[in-house]
Amino acid sequence: MTDINAQFAQAQQDVKQLPERPGNLTLLRLYALFKQASEGDARGDKPGFTDIVGKYKYDAWAALKGTAQEAAKQQYVELVESLKSGAAT
Incomplete structure (x- = not known):
């Protein structure tokens, strides 16, 4: 498993453990990035x-x-990391 794939898998676990639910626009962004990363266009x-x-x-x-x-995987990982640090909502 490549490094980005490991990070992507970890981010999928981390997003479930966020202290508070992100806003709807952020949830849409997470969804879109996840779908693009896993299935393509x-x-x-x-x-x-x-x-x-x-x-x-x-x-x-x-x-x-x-x-x-x-x-898309990289952007997903970065977005989850910003949510974990409280930089994005």
Whole structure:
């Protein structure tokens, strides 16, 4: 396992142990980075207007189109680290 993969796996554990729940925009960013890092570019149909949460999640993920999976992992790790230190909300 490469170093970034180990850090990514650790960040996935760390995010569950945060002292307080991040704001909705930060949660969307975490979701999008996780999906991009694990699956690559968004695919499939965009959820309809009746699925507001699904639509926002899809849009956040689709906004990262073209971002390399390794880069998304690094950004995810950095975001979790900033949340742990209290720098981001």
